[in-house]
Amino acid sequence: MNTIELENVYAGYGKSEILHGVDLEVPAGKITTLIGSNGSGKSTLLRAVLGLVPLSGGDIRLEGASVRGMSRAELARRAAYLPQGKNVPDISAGRMVLHGRFPYLEYPRRYGPRDYAVAEEAMGQMGIGDLAGRPMAQLSGGMRQKVYIAMALAQQAPVIIMDEPTTYLDMGQQLRFGKMVRELAQEGKTILMVLHDILLALKLSDRIAALEEGKIAGCGAPEEILGAGVVERLYGVRVGTLETDRGIQYYYDMG
Amino acid sequence: MEKAFGAGRRRFRCLLWGGLGVCGAIAVLSLCLGNIVLAPKELFDILVGRSQGVGRSILLYARLPRTLGALLAGAALSVSGAVLQNILANKLASPGIIGVNAGAGLGVTVCCALGILSGIRVSLAAFGGSLATVLIIFFFSRRTGASKTTVILGGVALNSILNAICESITVLDTDVAMLSIDFRVGGFSSVSYLRLAPAAGIILLALAALFTLCNELDVAGLGDEAARGVGLDVGKYRMIFLALAALLAGAAVSFAGLLGFVGLIVPHFVRRLTGNESGRLLPLCAVSGAGFVTLCDTGSRLIFAPYELPVGILMSVIGGPVFLYLLMRQKGGHRNN
Numbered sequence: 010m011n012t013i014e015l016e017n018v019y020a021g022y023g024k025s026e027i028l029h030g031v032d033l034e035v036p037a038g039k040i041t042t043l044i045g046s047n048g049s050g051k052s053t054l055l056r057a058v059l060g061l062v063p064l065s066g067g068d069i070r071l072e073g074a075s076v077r078g079m080s081r082a083e084l085a086r087r088a089a090y091l092p093q094g095k096n097v098p099d100i101s102a103g104r105m106v107l108h109g110r111f112p113y114l115e116y117p118r119r120y121g122p123r124d125y126a127v128a129e130e131a132m133g134q135m136g137i138g139d140l141a142g143r144p145m146a147q148l149s150g151g152m153r154q155k156v157y158i159a160m161a162l163a164q165q166a167p168v169i170i171m172d173e174p175t176t177y178l179d180m181g182q183q184l185r186f187g188k189m190v191r192e193l194a195q196e197g198k199t200i201l202m203v204l205h206d207i208l209l210a211l212k213l214s215d216r217i218a219a220l221e222e223g224k225i226a227g228c229g230a231p232e233e234i235l236g237a238g239v240v241e242r243l244y245g246v247r248v249g250t251l252e253t254d255r256g257i258q259y260y261y262d263m264g
Numbered sequence: 265m266e267k268a269f270g271a272g273r274r275r276f277r278c279l280l281w282g283g284l285g286v287c288g289a290i291a292v293l294s295l296c297l298g299n300i301v302l303a304p305k306e307l308f309d310i311l312v313g314r315s316q317g318v319g320r321s322i323l324l325y326a327r328l329p330r331t332l333g334a335l336l337a338g339a340a341l342s343v344s345g346a347v348l349q350n351i352l353a354n355k356l357a358s359p360g361i362i363g364v365n366a367g368a369g370l371g372v373t374v375c376c377a378l379g380i381l382s383g384i385r386v387s388l389a390a391f392g393g394s395l396a397t398v399l400i401i402f403f404f405s406r407r408t409g410a411s412k413t414t415v416i417l418g419g420v421a422l423n424s425i426l427n428a429i430c431e432s433i434t435v436l437d438t439d440v441a442m443l444s445i446d447f448r449v450g451g452f453s454s455v456s457y458l459r460l461a462p463a464a465g466i467i468l469l470a471l472a473a474l475f476t477l478c479n480e481l482d483v484a485g486l487g488d489e490a491a492r493g494v495g496l497d498v499g500k501y502r503m504i505f506l507a508l509a510a511l512l513a514g515a516a517v518s519f520a521g522l523l524g525f526v527g528l529i530v531p532h533f534v535r536r537l538t539g540n541e542s543g544r545l546l547p548l549c550a551v552s553g554a555g556f557v558t559l560c561d562t563g564s565r566l567i568f569a570p571y572e573l574p575v576g577i578l579m580s581v582i583g584g585p586v587f588l589y590l591l592m593r594q595k596g597g598h599r600n601n
Binding site: 059061080081082083084085086089090091092096098099100101104105108109111112114116117118119120142144160164 | 272353476479480482483485486487489490492493494495496497535539540541
């Protein structure tokens with residue numbers, strides 16, 4: 010079953026069209042990663058799924074319902090979003106996670122015991138239960154990322170959309186992040202994200218969709234994408250594979 | 265766990281109740297002190313209708329409207345500044361920056377140039393000027409998608425245009441310059457119930473509306489993309505907050521004149537005490553702003569008695585150095601700014 014379906018999608022900003030007839034299916038409970046060079050339309054695609062970019066053609070369905078005309082709260086209940094450039098607000102980590110419950114509030118919007126319980130559970134799941142009272146500005150990049158993911162979990166949306174979530178993380182944090190995303194997918198979350206680190210994308214993803222100039226240049230399992238030479242064509246870099254007792258490992262083939 | 269999420273709640277309650285107590289004490293001082301000193305017992309007797317002397321007239325027709333005006337203007341301008349700083353993600357934002365004060369100033373200058381000098385009409389002109397500025401900002405925001413930077417830059421441009429028109433009128437007509445100077449410095453010496461009543465109604469309603477929208481204000485502060493990600497219609501709410509902040513400032517300016525500085529320094533001071541969560545920030549800003557302006561107004565009446573120093577000047581003299589001290593102490597304190 011597909012959680013997100015893009016059908017012949019055209020979208021962009023004002024008169025500048027970025028996506029030119031994109032067809033893509035994102036299966037439920039799997040990790041799908043978008044790759045492609047800068048300006049290929051990866052972030053625009055994510056934003057289009059979230060209704061943040063108007064569609065000039067085609068349609069996008071989230072759990073079977075078209076995003077066209079869907080309210081912001083309804084979209085937020087279906088898909089949680091971790092944007093690329095995130096503000097660091099002057100609030101506590103606990104309050105930040107609690108705001109993940111915002112789409113479920115009715116006016117006058119006040120958080121209730123259930124919201125606190127869900128936020129607490131999300132923080133516990135990310136192993137940051139003791140950070141509830143700490144100001145966001147005092148946390149490291151890795152800790153903040155955990156807070157943002159806990160906020161997305163508190164949103165209880167079946168889909169989590171992330172735009173370059175590893176940008177501000179060091180290598181160790183990136184690997185721990187990868188493990189965390191795997192666990193989320195195993196728990197049934199559908200993950201759609203953009204990654205610039207091709208090796209991490211290959212290692213982590215169930216499916217990879219490659220974008221080139223606003224069109225899908227290839228889509229499939231990591232081995233299929235590599236086999237079709239899509240990565241080499243997009244980036245001009247060869248990626249080699251190595252069979253090990255811990256599965257397939259990927260490396261840049263420098264020749 | 266709710267306790268952990270609400271860390272500092274006890275401290276906030278202490279600050280709020282303590283602040284209300286201090287604010288109440290300042291208000292009583294403001295009612296008692298002046299050229300004729302009223303003892304607290306006399307004050308009580310007048311308020312319950314047991315005293316009919318000169319003191320009664322002084323209290324009911326001069327000091328009470330003046331104190332109420334100072335409390336309301338302080339609360340309104342401080343909350344307006346805090347909301348603008350949050351919604352525009354700029355700690356330098358204040359009612360002055362988006363042109364609200366300049367709009368009110370133009371209203372008064374035009375009024376003076378037309379020879380309209382009665383208090384209520386001048387107040388209405390100031391309020392009309394602020395409201396017209398709000399409407400221009402409102403339509404400008406809607407046309408430009410209400411982006412934060414565009415609203416600030418548009419406000420700065422609008423400020424400049426309105427000030428230029430104002431200056432042109434005062435240069436061409438020196439009588440207008442003399443008449444509008446009181447308004448430009450700001451003060452409460454001519455506040456009456458008639459001038460206060462409509463503005464008070466607007467201020468109380470706008471404050472009540474903002475106190476119910478604290479979570480929306482906090483979510484808007486997460487950044488446009490993150491706020492939309494949790495379901496907030498950012499453009500719509502930014503315009504609502506801009507309108508409410510401008511209404512508060514416009515209503516205050518209509519009877520108190522241009523007291524812009526309070527909207528900048530009080531929110532900074534309160535943030536240091538209670539953090540940035542609007543549910544705590546806004547009520548404490550209201551109480552602190554009310555107390556600060558009333559204290560300054562009382563001081564302005566007493567320091568050079570029987571002469572009166574314009575409260576705007578005293579506020580800048582006290583507030584300026586305190587603000588500079590706070591800025592020096594927070595060196596490197598905001599990693600993300």
